[in-house]
Amino acid sequence: MxxxxxxxxxxxxxxxxxxDVEAMREGSHADVVIVQPPEVPDAKSYEGHAGIAAAxxxxxxxxxxxxxxxxxxxxxxxxxxxAVTRQRxxxxxxxxxxxxxxxxxNTMRDGKLARMEMFFNRAQALEAAGVPEPP
Numbered sequence: 001m002x003x004x005x006x007x008x009x010x011x012x013x014x015x016x017x018x019x020d021v022e023a024m025r026e027g028s029h030a031d032v033v034i035v036q037p038p039e040v041p042d043a044k045s046y047e048g049h050a051g052i053a054a055a056x057x058x059x060x061x062x063x064x065x066x067x068x069x070x071x072x073x074x075x076x077x078x079x080x081x082x083a084v085t086r087q088r089x090x091x092x093x094x095x096x097x098x099x100x101x102x103x104x105x106n107t108m109r110d111g112k113l114a115r116m117e118m119f120f121n122r123a124q125a126l127e128a129a130g131v132p133e134p135p
Contacts, residue, residue, distance in 0.1 A: 001009070001077055002075060002084045002108075003080075004083065004111065005075065005078075005081055005108050005111075006073050006075055007106075008027055008108065008111065008112070008113070009073050009081050009083050009106050009113075010073060011023070011027060011049065012024055012027050012028075012106075012113060013070045013085070016055045016056065017028070017068065019056065019074055021052060021053050023055050024052050024056070025049045025052055025053075026051065027113055028032040028052060028112055028113040028114075029035040029109060029110075029112045029113065029114050030048060030049060031048060031114070032048060032049070032051065032052065032112075032113055032114060032115065032116070033045055033046070033047050033048070033051070033114075033116070034047075034051060034052070034055050034115075034116045034117075034118075035115070035117040035118060036118050037102075037117070037118045037119055037120050039090055039120055046058075050085065062090065062091070062092050062093075063089030063090065063091065063092055063098070064089060064091075064092050064095075065088075065089045065090055066088075066089040066119060067087070067088055067089060068085050068086060068087040068088070068102075069079075069085065069086050070083060070084075070085050071085060071086055072084045073083045074131075075125070076126075076129045076130065076131055077130075078127050079107055079108050080105065080106070080107055080108070080130070081105075081106045081108070082103055082104065082106070082122070082125045082126055082129050082131075083103065083104050083106060084101065084103045084104075084122050084125070085101070085103070085104070086099070086101060087099075087100050087101075087102050088100075100120065101120065101121055101122060102118055102119070102120060103118070103119045103120075103122045103124065103125030103126075103127045104116050104117065104118055104119070104123060104125065105117045105119070105125050105128050122129070
């Protein structure tokens with residue numbers, strides 16, 4: 001178990017919550033990749049430090065009254081962690097209230113975030129990380 005990696009993931013989510021793009025950049029590799037869930041219309045990947053800034057702008061801008069909480073961080077291996085969040089808000093265009101789980105598979109390299117892949121549930125993220133949940 002890498003407590004250091006768990007803390008880095010927690011700090012990254014804290015930076016996102018504060019809108020601190022620079023702190024997120026500092027904790028990420030220059031070639032970091034952030035991948036949206038395939039279920040998102042026009043899902044895309046964000047690459048590099050410029051991609052972090054774009055992701056910080058794109059995801060919350062789709063919501064009114066956007067807020068989230070980090071529910072758990074699961075240390076899967078020396079380089080892989082799954083972070084489970086609860087995200088709430090109202091669709092910016094639809095006005096529909098949303099209360100969803102978004103889970104992230106975080107891949108670390110040399111003490112920094114190298115890849116973050118998003119999923120709409122914990123089980124999908126764990127499976128992608130190589131740890132399927134029991135039925």
